[in-house]
Amino acid sequence: MIINIPRNSDFSIHNIPFGIFSTQDRSKRVGIAIGDQILDLLEWSKAGYGEVDSSYFDQEVLNPLIKLGKKITNQLRSDVQDWLNQDASMYNKYSSLFVNQMDATMHLPVEIGDYTDFYSSIEHATNVGKMFRDPENALLPNWRHLPVGYHGRASSIVVSGTPIKRPFGQVFDSDNNTPKYQASEKLDFELEMGFIIGKENTLGNPISVDEAEEYIFGMVLFNDWSARDIQKWEYVPLGPFLGKNFASSMSPWVVTMEALEPYRVEAPKQEPQVLQYLQSDRSRNIDIKLEVELETSSGSKTTLCKSNFKYMYWDQAQQLAHHTVNGCNVRVGDLLASGTISGHTPESYGSMLEISWGGKKPITLLDGSTRSFIENGDTITMKAYSENNGVRVGFGEVLGNII
Amino acid sequence: MIINIPRNSDFSIHNIPFGIFSTQDRSKRVGIAIGDQILDLLEWSKAGYGEVDSSYFDQEVLNPLIKLGKKITNQLRSDVQDWLNQDASMYNKYSSLFVNQMDATMHLPVEIGDYTDFYSSIEHATNVGKMFRDPENALLPNWRHLPVGYHGRASSIVVSGTPIKRPFGQVFDSDNNTPKYQASEKLDFELEMGFIIGKENTLGNPISVDEAEEYIFGMVLFNDWSARDIQKWEYVPLGPFLGKNFASSMSPWVVTMEALEPYRVEAPKQEPQVLQYLQSDRSRNIDIKLEVELETSSGSKTTLCKSNFKYMYWDQAQQLAHHTVNGCNVRVGDLLASGTISGHTPESYGSMLEISWGGKKPITLLDGSTRSFIENGDTITMKAYSENNGVRVGFGEVLGNII
Numbered sequence: 001m002i003i004n005i006p007r008n009s010d011f012s013i014h015n016i017p018f019g020i021f022s023t024q025d026r027s028k029r030v031g032i033a034i035g036d037q038i039l040d041l042l043e044w045s046k047a048g049y050g051e052v053d054s055s056y057f058d059q060e061v062l063n064p065l066i067k068l069g070k071k072i073t074n075q076l077r078s079d080v081q082d083w084l085n086q087d088a089s090m091y092n093k094y095s096s097l098f099v100n101q102m103d104a105t106m107h108l109p110v111e112i113g114d115y116t117d118f119y120s121s122i123e124h125a126t127n128v129g130k131m132f133r134d135p136e137n138a139l140l141p142n143w144r145h146l147p148v149g150y151h152g153r154a155s156s157i158v159v160s161g162t163p164i165k166r167p168f169g170q171v172f173d174s175d176n177n178t179p180k181y182q183a184s185e186k187l188d189f190e191l192e193m194g195f196i197i198g199k200e201n202t203l204g205n206p207i208s209v210d211e212a213e214e215y216i217f218g219m220v221l222f223n224d225w226s227a228r229d230i231q232k233w234e235y236v237p238l239g240p241f242l243g244k245n246f247a248s249s250m251s252p253w254v255v256t257m258e259a260l261e262p263y264r265v266e267a268p269k270q271e272p273q274v275l276q277y278l279q280s281d282r283s284r285n286i287d288i289k290l291e292v293e294l295e296t297s298s299g300s301k302t303t304l305c306k307s308n309f310k311y312m313y314w315d316q317a318q319q320l321a322h323h324t325v326n327g328c329n330v331r332v333g334d335l336l337a338s339g340t341i342s343g344h345t346p347e348s349y350g351s352m353l354e355i356s357w358g359g360k361k362p363i364t365l366l367d368g369s370t371r372s373f374i375e376n377g378d379t380i381t382m383k384a385y386s387e388n389n390g391v392r393v394g395f396g397e398v399l400g401n402i403i
Numbered sequence: 404m405i406i407n408i409p410r411n412s413d414f415s416i417h418n419i420p421f422g423i424f425s426t427q428d429r430s431k432r433v434g435i436a437i438g439d440q441i442l443d444l445l446e447w448s449k450a451g452y453g454e455v456d457s458s459y460f461d462q463e464v465l466n467p468l469i470k471l472g473k474k475i476t477n478q479l480r481s482d483v484q485d486w487l488n489q490d491a492s493m494y495n496k497y498s499s500l501f502v503n504q505m506d507a508t509m510h511l512p513v514e515i516g517d518y519t520d521f522y523s524s525i526e527h528a529t530n531v532g533k534m535f536r537d538p539e540n541a542l543l544p545n546w547r548h549l550p551v552g553y554h555g556r557a558s559s560i561v562v563s564g565t566p567i568k569r570p571f572g573q574v575f576d577s578d579n580n581t582p583k584y585q586a587s588e589k590l591d592f593e594l595e596m597g598f599i600i601g602k603e604n605t606l607g608n609p610i611s612v613d614e615a616e617e618y619i620f621g622m623v624l625f626n627d628w629s630a631r632d633i634q635k636w637e638y639v640p641l642g643p644f645l646g647k648n649f650a651s652s653m654s655p656w657v658v659t660m661e662a663l664e665p666y667r668v669e670a671p672k673q674e675p676q677v678l679q680y681l682q683s684d685r686s687r688n689i690d691i692k693l694e695v696e697l698e699t700s701s702g703s704k705t706t707l708c709k710s711n712f713k714y715m716y717w718d719q720a721q722q723l724a725h726h727t728v729n730g731c732n733v734r735v736g737d738l739l740a741s742g743t744i745s746g747h748t749p750e751s752y753g754s755m756l757e758i759s760w761g762g763k764k765p766i767t768l769l770d771g772s773t774r775s776f777i778e779n780g781d782t783i784t785m786k787a788y789s790e791n792n793g794v795r796v797g798f799g800e801v802l803g804n805i806i
Contacts, residue, residue, distance in 0.1 A: 108482040146573050152554055165606075242728065260424075
């Protein structure tokens with residue numbers, strides 16, 4: 001290998017994820033994360049490597065590169081892997097093609113035309129249903145028949161590291177039976193993953209569940225910040241709006257579906273059987289280990305939960321087939337997120353809402369302080385990676401500090 | 404006037420709306436509608452008129468022009484008005500700057516980053532509440548306290564004239580107590596207007612209700628097609644999704660707020676008083692006459708309703724202030740639509756859902772056929788204009804044929 005890749009790096013030679021970076025002296029461009037370095041694809045291409053024209057790397061977003069199609073981008077990943085497999089002694093010759101990740105600023109990797117958020121974890125939907133509706137009938141009648149989803153806000157999606165301002169808004173004051181304007185007192189994270197569309201359909205032409213994966217370029221880790229008190233008052237009957245659209249945080253690296261292929265696992269059985277247009281190959285969930293950590297302003301870190309993307313009841317092919325069954329068109333760069341990913345046990349719940357059970361069971365952090373929701377100065381960091389047989393492919397982290 | 408403007412034209416000298424057009428021999432560019440002609444702003448500018456660089460007119464969307472700001476675009480409208488006021492004898496000299504609207508293809512005028520749909524007609528919300536929830540408590544508790552809204556799909560917004568494919572999807576079959584996959588049997592229109600953002604705020608910085616109108620470039624007429632049976636089964640708890648996102652139709656011409664200024668009227672009184680961040684100048688609703696017509700495949704035309712934008716309970720400044728109160732950012736080209744605009748009487752209801760009262764009161768068309776919802780082959784045409792003292796400013800029409 002031309003560079004040394006730390007053990008347990010998310011960015012092994014098997015990963016080769018794409019992102020947009022800049023440095024003090026270089027404007028935005030396309031890079032690939034490898035170990036703790038970034039391979040500058042613009043310079044690499046200009047040096048004569050690969051078959052993709054260097055103009056595709058001289059971009060502020062990945063969309064033009066992704067639009068070239070999987071055949072091209074997979075060949076590119078393969079060419080990069082071959083090139084990286086040179087002897088370490090060659091590093092000095094090529095050191096100018098690498099940037100230390102510590103020295104780079106990462107940017108939102110794609111221009112997102114539309115952002116859709118699903119609600120595809122049965123454990124999350126059940127927990128929310130128990131808290132807000134009927135504990136005996138926590139899941140609504142439609143939930144097992146279709147992947148419930150809604151449109152979110154694309155403009156306020158920011159890259160990991162962007163500070164998050166606590167939102168103000170209208171909440172219902174039940175003591176005085178009237179709404180009031182205030183800062184949200186129930187700020188929450190939602191542990192999600194999302195996929196980026198790599199190929200577009202045209203309006204009126206659905207994507208079938210069997211062909212859906214051809215349209216998926218790769219995945220990102222995603223924190224769908226939520227203001228539970230604003231959401232609770234506003235969301236009936238048209239769904240979440242200001243409780244969500246103040247910000248969502250995305251990982252800077254997009255991991256391709258091909259890199260995740262070795263981590264495919266069986267999905268949970270769906271009962272009752274779904275309608276034919278949603279019947280998917282249920283061996284194609286993905287084992288992605290997820291973790292959320294809270295760091296207080298004094299620097300004390302506590303792990304809040306450990307979950308796994310493999311718990312998803314509705315898989316990504318089903319989400320995309322359902323989204324387009326009415327003819328809705330998707331465009332390259334669109335983001336379709338999973339919804340909060342919770343597991344069966346409280347240790348695996350993917351939001352403070354569930355972890356503190358709506359604030360009724362505040363948790364104690366390692367420094368002795370307690371939390372029902374997120375406080376100012378707290379930093380939430382999410383991590384995601386797949387690993388087996390010592391081979392690791394990860395997403396790095398998504399972090400956001402509340403100000 | 405350099406050209407003859409037909410009496411009752413929506414596109415009087417007082418209007419000067421912007422759009423994107425092409426012809427067989429000219430690619431997309433910016434134009435202004437005047438009478439039954441289009442003034443080709445690219446050629447006009449190249450001929451030395453106006454102060455805006457011609458590159459702003461050599462565009463596929465209006466966004467770059469709009470971004471210049473109201474000061475520039477209002478000066479441009481004024482320069483065009485002055486120029487058009489030349490003597491008719493000059494027409495021969497300048498005829499190449501005009502294109503007959505009949506000979507032009509109109510395109511979606513803006514690139515829409517995010518599309519938000521409100522629910523701001525109290526008559527519409529009350530009608531829907533009566534039908535689907537509780538006739539005695541038709542309005543939900545939050546409705547009079549905030550302009551309820553939700554995010555819609557930007558990718559499937561099409562320009563007037565685009566055929567609309569009847570969507571397939573999942574609906575609930577109450578006879579068999581199970582969902583099924585089929586073509587929607589309750590296809591509907593929604594008579595709406597929308598406004599286009601002309602100036603952006605930055606994430607985390609709300610736009611106050613008093614400054615909101617500075618951020619609004621102009622308005623469009625809008626048909627938010629809806630599949631009521633799909634919507635009914637899917638929309639709980641996260642709101643409308645596939646029942647809406649198969650298509651929405653927009654007028655090709657964007658009418659500036661300045662052109663609509665003479666038609667300002669008093670808004671309905673809001674009770675109870677709204678929170679301070681929503682308290683607006685209630686003299687700034689707009690009198691815009693609205694009309695919807697259904698034409699059957701055999702060519703028989705029936706007026707379905709006549710409504711007015713002045714009925715809106717929540718005004719546009721309130722919508723924008725509410726949308727950004729949590730720090731959400733808006734971008735130039737974003738569309739914020741009103742929601743269905745209904746009046747007090749059945750003749751003014753802005754959707755088939757209300758006109759046929761959920762299908763319980765089918766209407767009879769002039770050719771003797773009946774409709775509860777829209778049939779294949781039907782064309783829905785919406786018209787909108789303001790008029791007083793013989794001065795008219797209109798939007799032309801939005802039409803869509805169901806296939």
